[in-house]
Amino acid sequence: MTIPGYDSGDIAEFALERAGAHVDIVAGVVPDEFSLERSVQEPPADALAEPIDLVGHDGLRAVEAFRISLVYDPSALPPGASPTDVAVAVDDDDGWETLESTVDLEETTVAATTNDRPPGSTVAAVYDGES
Template sequence: MAIPGYDSGDVAEYTLDRAGARAEVVAGVVPDAFGLDRSARDPTATALADSIELVGLEELRAVEAFRIELVYDPSALPPGASPTDVAIAVDDGDGWTRLESTVDLEETTVSATLGDRPPGTTIVAVYAGGDAGEE
């Protein structure tokens, strides 16, 4: 995983292997407290994996780029759903917001690259087909 346009030496990388989650950050200040953890909250009904918490997100300063990658379970897709209809969703406090995402069918991962921090701390891979992707 790499953030296009950034030197790898400028990118802080975090993984939560047991949950299949990765994050990369380019920021002026990345605190030691930043990282990934399993979320204690239930994910949205359209979730294709467990939800993840971005720990210490509010302490990031001068964020230039933020990339999230999550493994998802393709067998959890509804019958007839396209395997490309997967996205990362963030709980922004008012509900789940889908991020523009890219699916890697071979690796069964979904990723999103942002120019700032995400609008919330809880993230999950969701089925994004039709109207079922947001709650």
């Protein structure tokens, strides 16, 4: 996975393959303890996959780009839902916030790219009927 506009040598890549989660980061400081783990947190009601924890994400500094990609289960979409109504959601202090996301129907993944670290440390692929 790449972040458009950035040289691959500048991107720190992380994956939790068994959960279908990938993160690419361009930042001044990516802490050694940064990693991805399956979350023990309760997933949101509209989750299409188990949530993932971004371990050590508070230590990220001078973030230029942060891209997360999650595999989701299209069979978990509500009846009649569009297969593009999927988003990456982040659990922040106020609940689950959806990020502007792009869906890859062929790979059944959803990805979001931001210019900062996410506002929370737990992410999930969710049904987003508002897209």
